[in-house]
Amino acid sequence: MTRVRPLTLVRSFWRGLFLQAGWNRRGMQNLGFAYAMLPALRDLYSGDDAARQQALARHLGFFNCHPYMAAAILGGAIHHEERVARGEEPPAAPLLYKQTLQGPLAAIGDGFFWTALRPFFGALAAAGALAFGWPAVVVALTIYNTIHFALRIGMFRAGYLQGDAIVGAIARLSLPVAADRLRLGAAALCGVAAAIAVLVGALTGGRVPAILAALGAVLGFAALARGARLLPAAYAAILLGAGAAFAAARLGWSP
Amino acid sequence: MGSYLALAGLAGLAAVERKGFLQAMLSRPVALGPIAGLALGDAAGGLLVGAPLELLWLGSVNLGAALPVHEALGTCAVAGGAILAGRALGTGATPATAALALLVAAPLALVGRRLDRLVETDVNERLADRAERLCSAGAIAAAVRTNLAGLALPFGIAALLAPLGAAAARFVVPPVLRALPGLERPLEAGWIAFTAFAAAAGAKALRAKGAPAVFLSAFAATAVAGATLLFWRLEVRP
Numbered sequence: 061m062t063r064v065r066p067l068t069l070v071r072s073f074w075r076g077l078f079l080q081a082g083w084n085r086r087g088m089q090n091l092g093f094a095y096a097m098l099p100a101l102r103d104l105y106s107g108d109d110a111a112r113q114q115a116l117a118r119h120l121g122f123f124n125c126h127p128y129m130a131a132a133i134l135g136g137a138i139h140h141e142e143r144v145a146r147g148e149e150p151p152a153a154p155l156l157y158k159q160t161l162q163g164p165l166a167a168i169g170d171g172f173f174w175t176a177l178r179p180f181f182g183a184l185a186a187a188g189a190l191a192f193g194w195p196a197v198v199v200a201l202t203i204y205n206t207i208h209f210a211l212r213i214g215m216f217r218a219g220y221l222q223g224d225a226i227v228g229a230i231a232r233l234s235l236p237v238a239a240d241r242l243r244l245g246a247a248a249l250c251g252v253a254a255a256i257a258v259l260v261g262a263l264t265g266g267r268v269p270a271i272l273a274a275l276g277a278v279l280g281f282a283a284l285a286r287g288a289r290l291l292p293a294a295y296a297a298i299l300l301g302a303g304a305a306f307a308a309a310r311l312g313w314s315p
Numbered sequence: 316m317g318s319y320l321a322l323a324g325l326a327g328l329a330a331v332e333r334k335g336f337l338q339a340m341l342s343r344p345v346a347l348g349p350i351a352g353l354a355l356g357d358a359a360g361g362l363l364v365g366a367p368l369e370l371l372w373l374g375s376v377n378l379g380a381a382l383p384v385h386e387a388l389g390t391c392a393v394a395g396g397a398i399l400a401g402r403a404l405g406t407g408a409t410p411a412t413a414a415l416a417l418l419v420a421a422p423l424a425l426v427g428r429r430l431d432r433l434v435e436t437d438v439n440e441r442l443a444d445r446a447e448r449l450c451s452a453g454a455i456a457a458a459v460r461t462n463l464a465g466l467a468l469p470f471g472i473a474a475l476l477a478p479l480g481a482a483a484a485r486f487v488v489p490p491v492l493r494a495l496p497g498l499e500r501p502l503e504a505g506w507i508a509f510t511a512f513a514a515a516a517g518a519k520a521l522r523a524k525g526a527p528a529v530f531l532s533a534f535a536a537t538a539v540a541g542a543t544l545l546f547w548r549l550e551v552r553p
Contacts, residue, residue: 081335082446082465084439085380091439091446091462098459109453116455120447124379127338166379174376175521178340182369183517185345189366190510194349194358197365201346205339243523246373250521251533253370254514259541261507269504273511277534280512281527284519291384291421294371294509294516298414301508306501 062146064100064138071099073216076134079127088124093134093158100138104145115141118155125162126169131212132226133161135219143223157224168235176239176246177207183249190256268308272301319478321354322395326477327470329387330427334377335466344368344390351394352408360401360408364394364416367506371513372424374520382435385427391477392420396484403489410506411499415488417509420480427476434468 064072075096082091097119105112125133140154181204188196211233219226254277261269276297283293329342340346348365352358368390375383394408396416401408442461449458492499518530 078336082439082442082462083435084443085436086440087443095459095462113453113455117450170378179373182373186366186369189362194362197345201340243521244529247518247521247526247529248533250514250518251530252537254511254534255537257507257511258538269507272504272508276508276511277515281515297509297512298505302501302505305504
């Protein structure tokens with residue numbers, strides 16, 4: 061067989077969701093990539109154990125990419141393996157494809173998904189939860205995963221159908237530009253969340269918690285910008301906040 | 316005992332979801348907090364903890380070989396501790412139990428990162444060696460299945476540590492609040508201050524040019540708009 065069956069593509073995509081299960085320092089996602097490739101290699105080399113073993117060994121080499129973006133490389137690697145099985149390419153072609161794309165796509169994926177899209181929806185869910193409760197979390201996660209799965213499935217499909225042309229398709233998405241906007245949007249949502257904390261403080265405890273929340277936001281940001289460590293600073297926010305509220309109550313500074 | 320088992324299973328699954336399988340934000344604090352709360356019978360208490368922890372650990376991302384704190388383990392331990400302490404006090408999770416549970420159990424997020432590193436360097440490299448040996452021997456199905464074996468330790472570590480952290484909070488927090496009932500209100504203020512601090516930490520973690528100005532502007536605008544609205548409502552409907 062020189063083409064992978066549609067159901068096999070689905071199985072490979074599903075297995076690609078386990079890309080980082082056996083993440084290790086030496087080969088990084090090599091185990092996960094080989095795990096995802098095996099159904100396709102079984103189709104392509106069904107009567108030739110030695111060729112199948114050789115093909116799998118190719119994919120046990122070093123591989124590291126962003127887990128969502130890796131879907132594009134997984135689809136593209138299957139595309140190239142089909143060509144190898146048809147004798148149209150040398151066996152090194154899928155490896156070259158992986159080696160060429162993994163670094164750039166990792167950088168795009170980390171920059172867009174991990175440091176922009178996910179923080180944006182995390183901040184949206186958190187600010188929404190503070191204001192409206194759990195329905196905001198459900199809405200934010202539903203939108204995030206609609207985008208996430210649409211891109212992950214779309215890139216796998218594009219990688220499989222287009223092979224090397226996937227680079228142009230991903231470039232057209234302009235993900236770095238969108239990432240910059242999402243980061244600023246997330247910063248704004250964090251500001252909204254801090255303000256909600258001030259308002260909740262005012263509503264539940266009066267002016268003392270409201271002032272402490274405002275100080276927590278402004279002084280906390282300043283302390284972190286000057287290099288304060290996150291967890292000790294969080295402890296300080298709780299303990300200083302509680303201590304100040306305790307002192308205010310003792311001094312008779314009522315709400 | 317059932318609550319601790321539920322928390323163990325949930326923490327284990329979250330540890331798997333955050334890296335080994337899927338990564339659909341289900342193990343992020345804002346989702347995991349309420350889910351843990353639901354499992355322990357106090358979804359609102361879980362959300363009370365989960366939303367600020369999401370902001371606190373907004374920058375907790377796995378970039379290449381750099382490992383973030385184990386926010387899923389930390390969330391399960393803190394949320395579980397706050398809820399179980401609240402249950403022992405008969406109040407449910409409150410800002411005071413959440414604040415004290417965080418002080419007791421949050422360092423587990425750092426412990427989790429250290430153990431993650433150990434698993435990925437020592438244990439999983441042996442799995443990779445094993446996979447290569449099996450592949451050379453022609454056992455290719457067994458070779459690729461070693462990938463799934465990498466899920467076991469992250470599951471087990473979180474399943475063990477999260478209930479331990481929650482149990483520590485459960486046994487420390489109620490005696491403190493019973494002995495010092497005057498601490499309840501100050502701790503509530505401390506939790507609100509922490510929530511605002513966590514939002515600032517989230518903005519700081521974004522490392523975007525212009526983020527400080529955007530954060531402070533949005534903060535000021537929302538606070539002024541909210542305060543105006545509250546004042547107006549109090550004036551109109553005293």
